[in-house]
Amino acid sequence: MSVFVKSHMNPLLPASTLLRNTQWMGDLPDQVKTAPLCSLSIPGSHDSFTYSLERSGTAGPDQPECIRKLTKKFPRISSWILYKWSVTQGRSLIDQLESGIRYFDIRLEAVGAEGEREFRILH
16 A cells, blocks of 8 residues: 655645545555554654744753753854754644654653643654
8 A cells, every 4th residue: 555645845646645644544454454553554753743843042851961062052053053953844743644644753851840840842
């Protein structure tokens, strides 16, 4: 089975392509539908939520210490470089789902003070 991805780079794809992508798992043959999930190859996206990153000039806690030090020393240039390096997705979650993506690589950082936590997206 081929999975087609509707692309803004190829506007000539038929409108029915999007419908096929959103429902591709339901169109699988019965023997595949009953197979263990671990035996399937499922389309996914790397760093799925990076489309929503904002330029901050800081490196995440998962980055090497030398990178974190450089971002503190040179915040203007590092914010530009880190942003370009970190954003690997240009489509929203909904757009990715409609394109047929079913596996999402989600990287979160819990930050906060005084017992309250907020979650931020990391590269």
